[in-house]
Amino acid sequence: MKRTARELAAVLRAELEGDPERVVSGIAGPAEAHAEDLIYCESARHMERAQASAARTAVVEPGIRLEGKTLLRVAEPKLAFAQAAALLVERERVAEGIHATAVISPSARTGKNVAIGPYAVIEDGVEIGEGTEIGAFAYLGCGTKMGERCRVYPRVTIYPGARLGDRVILHAGVVIGSDGFGYVRGPEGQCKFPQVGGMEIGDDVEIGANSTIDRGSLGVTRIQTGVKIDNLVQIAHNVEIGRDAVIAAQTGISGSSVVERDAVIGGQVGIADHCRIERGAICGAQAGIPSGKTIRSGWMVWGTPARPMEKFKAQYAWQARLPELAERLKRLEEKAGMR
Amino acid sequence: MKRTARELAAVLRAELEGDPERVVSGIAGPAEAHAEDLIYCESARHMERAQASAARTAVVEPGIRLEGKTLLRVAEPKLAFAQAAALLVERERVAEGIHATAVISPSARTGKNVAIGPYAVIEDGVEIGEGTEIGAFAYLGCGTKMGERCRVYPRVTIYPGARLGDRVILHAGVVIGSDGFGYVRGPEGQCKFPQVGGMEIGDDVEIGANSTIDRGSLGVTRIQTGVKIDNLVQIAHNVEIGRDAVIAAQTGISGSSVVERDAVIGGQVGIADHCRIERGAICGAQAGIPSGKTIRSGWMVWGTPARPMEKFKAQYAWQARLPELAERLKRLEEKAGMR
Amino acid sequence: MKRTARELAAVLRAELEGDPERVVSGIAGPAEAHAEDLIYCESARHMERAQASAARTAVVEPGIRLEGKTLLRVAEPKLAFAQAAALLVERERVAEGIHATAVISPSARTGKNVAIGPYAVIEDGVEIGEGTEIGAFAYLGCGTKMGERCRVYPRVTIYPGARLGDRVILHAGVVIGSDGFGYVRGPEGQCKFPQVGGMEIGDDVEIGANSTIDRGSLGVTRIQTGVKIDNLVQIAHNVEIGRDAVIAAQTGISGSSVVERDAVIGGQVGIADHCRIERGAICGAQAGIPSGKTIRSGWMVWGTPARPMEKFKAQYAWQARLPELAERLKRLEEKAGMR
Structure with missing residues (x-):
């Protein structure tokens, strides 16, 4: 289902940067995306991957910059992406009509x-x-x-x-x-x-x-x-x-x-x-x-x-050091003449 | 399937107190029971709940008293209740007849x-x-x-x-x-x-x-x-x-x-x-x-x-105290001039 | 599916000892085997069980001797047995033809x-x-x-x-x-x-x-x-x-x-x-x-x-001895006047 960036921005209450008429017709991960797919990027760590994507439209959080792409800025890009997916992806039908064999x-x-x-x-x-x-x-x-x-x-x-x-x-x-x-x-x-x-x-x-x-x-x-x-x-x-x-x-x-x-x-x-x-x-x-x-x-x-x-962590840290604790105990006993 | 208290008492080898002609037609927990349902009570802890129930008939263990109800006294009320359920509740059928599509x-x-x-x-x-x-x-x-x-x-x-x-x-x-x-x-x-x-x-x-x-x-x-x-x-x-x-x-x-x-x-x-x-x-x-x-x-x-x-319990008790044991060990080492 | 010992030896690249014309028509464990079944024995520990089996043919590793049986000697008897099974046992069909109701x-x-x-x-x-x-x-x-x-x-x-x-x-x-x-x-x-x-x-x-x-x-x-x-x-x-x-x-x-x-x-x-x-x-x-x-x-x-x-094992060994370690620590503290 095709939507323009402008339409998506309105639904997602996103700040739009770039071409409002850009068409988006699907969603994907950055590596698999085609030009008309929407991607999302919620962290500077993933910016490079998003920049390299063929997708021309991205939902991003405030700090992210991607050159040559139309951006939909929101506080929570992953949530907005999931909401956009509900508009862009036609759900597979589990059944159609009433089958004669039911x-x-x-x-x-x-x-x-x-x-x-x-x-x-x-x-x-x-x-x-x-x-x-x-x-x-x-x-x-x-x-x-x-x-x-x-x-x-x-x-x-x-x-x-x-x-x-x-x-x-x-x-x-x-x-x-x-x-x-x-x-x-x-x-x-x-x-x-x-x-x-x-x-x-x-x-x-x-x-x-x-x-x-x-x-x-x-x-x-x-x-x-x-x-x-x-x-x-x-x-x-x-x-x-x-x-x-x-x-x-x-x-x-x-x-x-x-x-x-x-x-x-x-x-x-x-x-x-x-x-x-x-x-x-x-x-x-x-x-x-x-x-x-x-x-x-x-x-x-x-x-x-x-x-x-x-x-759990405190106990586990000492559990991992149990052989060492036992050794230290033994040395104390030796020094105290108890072994 | 309706039974009288007398019939149930015979099958469950229970001592009957109250109305032998009282009709029982189902089973339930105390809170959900209707008047004709059977409930059970195997502990004084649950007596109040049983007393408050709308059920008029109960399987109880020797020590339990419930006013205004017909009682079936047995040594093991939960077992007797389960046995009564087999008489009172009609089992849902998994299948009936031979279906034409089989x-x-x-x-x-x-x-x-x-x-x-x-x-x-x-x-x-x-x-x-x-x-x-x-x-x-x-x-x-x-x-x-x-x-x-x-x-x-x-x-x-x-x-x-x-x-x-x-x-x-x-x-x-x-x-x-x-x-x-x-x-x-x-x-x-x-x-x-x-x-x-x-x-x-x-x-x-x-x-x-x-x-x-x-x-x-x-x-x-x-x-x-x-x-x-x-x-x-x-x-x-x-x-x-x-x-x-x-x-x-x-x-x-x-x-x-x-x-x-x-x-x-x-x-x-x-x-x-x-x-x-x-x-x-x-x-x-x-x-x-x-x-x-x-x-x-x-x-x-x-x-x-x-x-x-x-x-397991003994080990676990000390495991939970491992940070404390380690601290005590450290203090001993300090006192012994080993740190 | 019937095979002779000679045929199996060829497929399994096994050294054949005994009757090359012996017929094998199935596989089984030693206890359940019939005369025409193939068994395997990969360890001297299981030799007695294999010897007692009714099976007349066995896949065995180099060190194994079984009297009165035809032997197929290979380095890895369990593997060879599994390979033989693929020849001897007809696979049950999951489906046959295209069913009219599909x-x-x-x-x-x-x-x-x-x-x-x-x-x-x-x-x-x-x-x-x-x-x-x-x-x-x-x-x-x-x-x-x-x-x-x-x-x-x-x-x-x-x-x-x-x-x-x-x-x-x-x-x-x-x-x-x-x-x-x-x-x-x-x-x-x-x-x-x-x-x-x-x-x-x-x-x-x-x-x-x-x-x-x-x-x-x-x-x-x-x-x-x-x-x-x-x-x-x-x-x-x-x-x-x-x-x-x-x-x-x-x-x-x-x-x-x-x-x-x-x-x-x-x-x-x-x-x-x-x-x-x-x-x-x-x-x-x-x-x-x-x-x-x-x-x-x-x-x-x-x-x-x-x-x-x-x-894991080192930690666990001491974990099992935690009550003992705690007791030893206590005795040290007592000796040091810290309790």
Whole structure:
């Protein structure tokens, strides 16, 4: 989709330097860009690369100068670039129209412009909001309610009864609302504890490929509006993830834990059951939060068991010097006649 | 499914206090319960919540008193509640009847009341026992043998030749019998080692969403009766998991390792190749068991490399005090004139 | 497929001892082998087991003697056995012919002897090379280019625009080319950074079940020829994996990191963003490589943060003795009158 630099500047509230009629028709990294692509440069460190790019238009921060290019100056070039991308790049369709092979229950209700791909299965009582696209082999169990303009990639599976908001993106292989992992040990082995609770997902949530989110056992598993979840993440029964929290790949969150809004969880983090990650707290990659712990707002933690980053670093620095400490201790003992 | 308190008391071998004709028609947590739901209370800590519930019937342990409610007294309320749930809650069907779009080989044999969902593919020589339900997009490779009353959720994939017992539950996206990860380095790069062994799963096994279990390379991968496996777990070739073992989410078990019966493996545990986790041993979350190690019966281990919990705690307590120890050492050296 | 010992010896460049006309028709482990199966024995430790096997033919290394068996002597028996397996074992077909239910765009082009299973979906502009087999429910997005003799197992999902080489094997549930995890924090929550880059996979790559590989954001995610990836691995946007690198199960590699050729990455390793694992370096299981770090050629690292194995071991040895060190320090302080 073609835009002029002038049009982009207006949308991005950018200061325009150069040719306002310059046409921009795509986005790219500096090395791969063609003349009509837009690039961005947010640091003097990357100025040379941006200067060398074939792109003739760039979003830049105040201090950056690039000769012979039309510049859109903003305080946050990466954000402006991402916003420009939404205007310039046509989104690939997950599905178009209702494919003849889709199996759709007569009791399902679909809004305007809903698209459903080949071999999707839409069970009884499902409701799908306007403009939502459902990919091939997607499975929406009985009674699933899904909002408007969602994108459900191929072979997503939604167990019965889940509720999802608007503009939710579910990538390929995601499982929503599966049974949680709960058993009670009885005289004849493990007895399955009921997993019959709810599954609610807010607006603007994105969930990465092959991630799994269990429904509540008796209560509800809740993913609030704006949450972003990476690939291969596991979220257990009765977990609550607060607004705009971000969870990187392969992290696992155990039963009944709460991640409050704006928390940032790194990759491969393990959060045991009944933990609380307070608003805006940060858990570094591979951190392990033991059962029942609270990570306070403002903390950034690392390690297993997780502790504040400064503590981790101080401990780790001495841990690396343990052989030296032991040697010094031995010398003291020798001097004291204790060896 | 409606039951009277008297009927439930008989099945649960509970002592009944209150109205024996009280009708119970479902289960719930105390906060969400309606009058006809059953709740449970196993600790005085939760008595207030139970008392405040709208539910009029509760499974409780001996010491608990709740006014105005009909009580079913048992030694283990959570277990009795789970058993009651099996009577009160109608299981959602994974499939009903044989869907017209299922592709079923003429050489496949299915027992009575087998249900197969839309777009399932059942290959040559498959055998499916009585009452088993196969969900949409499930794939049963050539020669798969599956017992009675199993539940195979949508888009489970079973590679050829696997054998599964009765009442097995496979959640969405599970892969059974895929090739193990084995190569031999040759002059022209990695040469694939044959992955042609067996894949056997006992009765009453449940496997969580998107978990993967590889067939044996030459031998057999075996998951014994009663094993429970959570989501996103990886089990490699030639592994054996003993009866009633429990494995939490995102754990990985490498080639030829053995987890004996009743072992409990936490989330994100890594068990390297040729390990043995003895009967009833417990591996805490994120523990790492190095290649070839044995974890003894009665041990509970944590950390990487995994060690008994008490050792881990003692070491960790001092690790957290390392900066202090280093400071004390420095002061001793100063006093001794060694700095 | 039947072969004589003489034929196998010729292909494997083995020294033949015994009956050159002995027929071999399969492979097996020593315990499970039948008379016509081939076994291998690469160490005197396993000689007894090999001698007791019913197999009458064995690939062995120079020092091994087995009575009554025909021997194929080679320097590397496991490699020769793997090569023999490729001759003796008929590969299971992932698909045969073009199934009537496959949805194939008229603009897709398929080479000779391409097989496509039931309910596979092949979108516009896809190209599939000669002899490639595509399993049930596989999804090849618009413009996917795939080489010759590839094996795509059931329900693999390939997002639009990916390019794959020859003889690539993708196991069930693999996702190729999904959106990377990138957002820019804006005034109204997270703004999605464009994920529109490329996705390239070389020849002879094998990727395990339910693994996920994201396309580049602006650049390209590249998996070079000969790379082997296990189950449930996550590879983020703009990562590059060099020739013949090997990556074990549940490992995660974050954005823009580079794993150079012949590197070996253990299970559950976490590699943060912008790291470089140099040629042939080894990362032990569960290692954590912090953001931006380089692991040098020749290093074998372990732990989080990852350090060379010898350092890890030296530190860990003292860590295990920390309670003892603290006690010795206390005694010194007492002697010095400092407590």
